[in-house]
Each structure stands twice: as C-alpha cells, then as structure tokens.
Amino acid sequence: MVIRRGDIVWVDFGIPRGSEPAKVRPSVVVQEDWLLDTNINTVLVVPLTSNTALEGFPGNVLVPAAASGLDRDSVANVAQIGPVTREFVDAYPAGHLAPYLMAQISTGIRLVLGV
Incomplete structure (x- = not known):
C-alpha cells in the first residue's frame, strides 16, 4: 500500500464506541510521508464526516466534494x-487534498493539540 500525506482513504474504524469514529468512513492521512515510508504499522488520520454542521467547531475544516x-x-x-492500523486502511485512495486544505487541517490540529 502506498499512501501519502493528504490522501483521502477509507478506514474501517469498527463498531461504534461512545463518540469515536465508527464503521467505514473516509479520512485524511496527516502523517508525514517520511514516516509513512517506514515499517511503522499505523497511519495518523483525521476522520471526515458528512455532518457539515460540525464545520463550526474550532479547528474543523470544510472539505468540498470537488476537492476530495x-x-x-x-x-x-x-x-x-x-492512529489506525494499516490493515484497516483501504489501499486505494479516493482522492488527494490540495495543499491549501492540508494547511487548514494542520492549523486545526495545532489548535486542538495546543501546539
């Protein structure tokens, strides 16, 4: 499987537990390419939701269909x-986000992590 930072991939998050992501849903790969090229068996992702009302939450980013x-x-x-285990990530990306969207997502991640 060759995936890159910015790819939209389908991830099987499994059964619903609380407010965590669940079922099979698209996600954005946010891990750096150099780390993706190692033998580490996990991939760092940000789940996508079709609930566009969540755009208003600080740090969240609207991803238009045409861009994804x-x-x-x-x-x-x-x-x-x-992180998700690679075996739960579909090997064929559905799309790839433009740098401007990845920059917005990175800014959102820094906001929620406080870094």
Missing part, C-alpha cells in the same frame, strides 16, 4: 485525529 473525490461535502473533524 468524494460524492458530498465533508468536514475534517480534527479533534478526532488518531
């Missing part, structure tokens, strides 16, 4: 950033 390769607008839910 998905069939509808989505929101990058940066507060749910986390």
Whole structure:
C-alpha cells in the first residue's frame, strides 16, 4: 500500500464506541510521508464526516466534494485525529487534498493539540 500525506482513504474504524469514529468512513492521512515510508504499522488520520454542521467547531475544516473525490461535502473533524492500523486502511485512495486544505487541517490540529 502506498499512501501519502493528504490522501483521502477509507478506514474501517469498527463498531461504534461512545463518540469515536465508527464503521467505514473516509479520512485524511496527516502523517508525514517520511514516516509513512517506514515499517511503522499505523497511519495518523483525521476522520471526515458528512455532518457539515460540525464545520463550526474550532479547528474543523470544510472539505468540498470537488476537492476530495468524494460524492458530498465533508468536514475534517480534527479533534478526532488518531492512529489506525494499516490493515484497516483501504489501499486505494479516493482522492488527494490540495495543499491549501492540508494547511487548514494542520492549523486545526495545532489548535486542538495546543501546539
């Protein structure tokens, strides 16, 4: 599997638990390419949601369908950033985000992490 930072990938998050991401949903790969090229078995992602009302949450980023390769607008839910095991990531990206959207997502991540 060759994935890069900025790819939109489908991830199987499994059964719903509390407010965590669940089921199969698109996510943005936010891990740096040099780390993706190692043998580390996890990938750092930000889940996407079709609930565009979440755009108003500080740090979240609207991802237009035309920019993502998905069939509808989505929101990058940066507060749910986390690692996923590679075996749960579809090997074929659905799309790739432009640098301006990745910059907005990176800013959102810094906001929620306080760095």
